[in-house]
Amino acid sequence: MRTASNPGAATPAVAAAAAADLGPPLPRAFYDRPTLDVAPDLIGTIIVCRTPEGVAAGRIVEVEAYLGREDPASHAYRGPTPRAKIMYGEAGHAYVYFSYGMHACMNVVTDREGVGGAFLLRAIEPIAGLDLMRRRRGRDAPKDLGSGPGKLTAALGITLAMNGTDLTTGAGPLHLAARDRPPGPIERSVRIGISRARDLPYRFFEAGNPCVSRR
DNA sequence: TGCCTGATTGCCT
DNA sequence: GGCAATCAGGCAA
Numbered sequence: 001m002r003t004a005s006n007p008g009a010a011t012p013a014v015a016a017a018a019a020a021d022l023g024p025p026l027p028r029a030f031y032d033r034p035t036l037d038v039a040p041d042l043i044g045t046i047i048v049c050r051t052p053e054g055v056a057a058g059r060i061v062e063v064e065a066y067l068g069r070e071d072p073a074s075h076a077y078r079g080p081t082p083r084a085k086i087m088y089g090e091a092g093h094a095y096v097y098f099s100y101g102m103h104a105c106m107n108v109v110t111d112r113e114g115v116g117g118a119f120l121l122r123a124i125e126p127i128a129g130l131d132l133m134r135r136r137r138g139r140d141a142p143k144d145l146g147s148g149p150g151k152l153t154a155a156l157g158i159t160l161a162m163n164g165t166d167l168t169t170g171a172g173p174l175h176l177a178a179r180d181r182p183p184g185p186i187e188r189s190v191r192i193g194i195s196r197a198r199d200l201p202y203r204f205f206e207a208g209n210p211c212v213s214r215r
Numbered sequence: 216t217g218c219c220t221g222a223t224t225g226c227c228t
Numbered sequence: 229g230g231c232a233a234t235c236a237g238g239c240a241a
Contacts, residue, residue, distance in 0.1 A: 064222070073222070075237090083237065100223050101234030107222090120222055150223050193222055 022048050022057050022128060023177030025170045031091035035065050035110045035117035039204045042108075042119060044183030046127065049156040050173050054132050056156045058124030058146050059180075062205040062212045064191045066107070068116030072196040076116030086164050087116045094174055096153070096163040103150030106158050108167060108176065122192070122203070124152045125211040127180075132157075148213045184208060 023046060031038065048057040066074035068087070075097065080088040086095040087109055095107040095118055111117030124146035126133055133145045133155035146152035153159075158174065165172040185207045190198055192213070205212045 066222075075222080078238075081237080097222085098236065100221065101236075103223055105222065122222085148223070191222075195221080 022046055022055075023180070025168050025175040026092075026178060028090075028092045028168050030176075031108060031110050031167075032112065033091075033110065035067055035115075035119070036202075038110050038119065039063065039065055040186055043186050043204055043206055044179040044181070046177040046180060047121065047124060047156065048128075048175050048177055049158055051157045053157060054129055056126075056129030056132050057177075058126045058128075058152065058156065060121060060123075060176075061125050061183075061209045062121075062123035062203070064120045064122055065202040065204070066118050066120060067202075068111065068118075071200075073191065073194040073198075073200075074116065074118070076118070080116070084116065087118045088114055090166075091117075092166060092168040094158075094162055094165040094167055096158060096160055098160055099150065104153040104158055104160055105149040106153050106162075120149055121152060122149050123147050123205070123209075123211050123213045124156075125209060126155065143210045147211050 042060060042063055045060050046057055047060055068074060068076045071077060076084045076087045086093060090113055091109050093109045095109055096104055099105045106121050107118040109118050126142050126145045134140055137145050137155050145155045162174055165174045167175050183206050186204055187207045188201045189203045190201055191203045
């Protein structure tokens with residue numbers, strides 16, 4: 001398994017080196033496909049967040065697909081409103097929104113421009129910057145750091161200011177890197193916490209991983 | 216302008 | 229298992 005250093009008071013250069021150690025950004029073509037086609041490839045990839053405090057990263061172990069204008073559970077359902085316009089833009093960008101008045105939730109935009117497809121990141125398995133994540137979360141156990149959409153943004157330091165970040169350049173604070181190892185079996189289920197289109201099996205997760213969210 | 220709902224979390228009983 | 233915290237987006241008036 002690949003490891004990454006995480007110096008406490010990282011200079012930008014050190015932070016960049018640490019982020020690079022986790023792998024270069026996945027290319028646009030990874031995201032620019034039909035949303036459900038991306039799902040099996042997304043589980044096990046690594047999300048890296050670089051802030052002045054340092055670098056934090058985790059394996060993505062749970063996601064939910066939101067298909068766009070035709071999906072009643074998606075923020076994109078009502079068309080490209082000011083909030084949803086990022087989802088209608090170019091694939092490979094981050095859509096970060098404010099949930100329940102207190103949490104940031106992060107999506108990655110997929111599919112062709114104008115479709116509105118995206119994946120909500122629901123859980124990560126922490127792999128770098130654990131002490132930083134522990135401080136941000138006020139929790140110690142790795143499985144408590146990223147086992148939920150609001151938890152993982154808090155742990156990684158993802159904020160609303162990162163909405164719209166291009167994940168493919170490596171220039172911004174966020175990117176996704178290729179898997180460091182093959183994922184375990186991927187299972188599907190209905191999506192969690194929604195009231196519309198409850199029956200669609202668009203939640204994907206790594207079976208047996210303790211960092212998957214509960215409910 | 217005002218009301219209601221929500222892709223959540225964590226604490227309390 | 230119940231519920232409060234807390235606020236922006238979307239829609240009705």
